[in-house]
Amino acid sequence: WFKNWEKTGLLQFEDKNGDGRIQYVADEQKNEMVKVDRDIMVLANPEIAKLPDWVIALVAAGGLAAALSTAAGLLLAIASSISHDLLKGVFAPNISEKNELLASRITMSGAVIVAGYLGLHPPDFAAGTVAIAFGLAASSLFPALMMGIFSRRMNKAGAIAGMLAGLGVTLLYVFQHKGIMFIPGTSFLGGMEENWFFGISPNAFGAVGAVVNFAVAALVVRVTAAPPAHIQELVDHIRVPSANRKMALEAQG
Structure with missing residues (x-):
């Protein structure tokens, strides 16, 4: 199995002591072991365990099917x-619907190109890439969704x-350590832990970005106009089902 994976360039060793x-x-x-690509472990494990070829093929097919189904859903x-x-x-x-469909196809093509680029220049191994995503x-999305549901004052400008x-804060931090658009050699601070902000790795910096999102949205909401009454009513409807809301209003009134 070692020689098979050596051919892919994802596994390399150098006999330093001969x-x-x-x-x-x-x-x-x-x-x-000068190079061990962690992404090969799932596919290499059946071969390491000397399982039959059909088991290896089944694992590979399962991984490919999972990747394709996820990619198709995200593209849509x-x-x-x-x-x-x-x-x-x-x-x-x-x-028109025709132009909307055309825009959808153009967007999908652009997304495929970006995904292909990131596939050729991955920001990290599979789990790390998922963590960044x-x-x-x-x-970006989580604070807006949470405040949109639990705050009647949340408006478009704040979101x-x-x-x-x-x-912006999250991408800036990630690009500083992993390179602009993950291009090798374009990082400002490198992947060294001593340059991490309070010891937070780039893969986990989304939590800090979420805090910044909440803070900025809360400040902007305070200095901008409140959303229309029907939007506030919609928020109430989402938070409290109609029957329970009616009972609550009757209890208050």
Whole structure:
């Protein structure tokens, strides 16, 4: 199995002491496993355990199916968000269905290109990349959703300002340590732990971005106009079902 994975370039070793054995230790001077891509472990484990070929094929097919299904769902979500929610809902309310479909396809093509680029230049191994993605979501979407549900005063300006601030802070920190758009050699501070803000790794900085998002949104909400009455009524309807709300109003009145 080792030789098979060596051919992919994802696994490499160097016999530094010439004893014909692989020394895999924590000491970098003695460690002979010069490259171990952690993303191969799931696919390599069946081969390491000397399981039958059909088991290895089944594991590979399962991983591929999971990746394709997730990617398809995300592509549809991205395309519909841009073409329907943003383009039709904000910038061009009178856009035709044909042009909306065209915008959706263009958006999907752009998303595929970006995903392909990140696949060729991954910011981290699989789990680290997922952590960054969740961090970006936490710093942008989560506070807006929470405040939109639990605050009747939350408005569009506060949500937009908070999302931009949280996302901007998180991306700035990530790019400082992992490179601009994850391009090797473009990082300002590198991946060294001594440069981390209060010891927080770039993969986990989304929590700080979320705090910034909450703070900025709360400040902007205080200095901008309140949302319309029907929006506040909608928030109340989301928080309290109609029957319970009626009982609560009767109890108050």
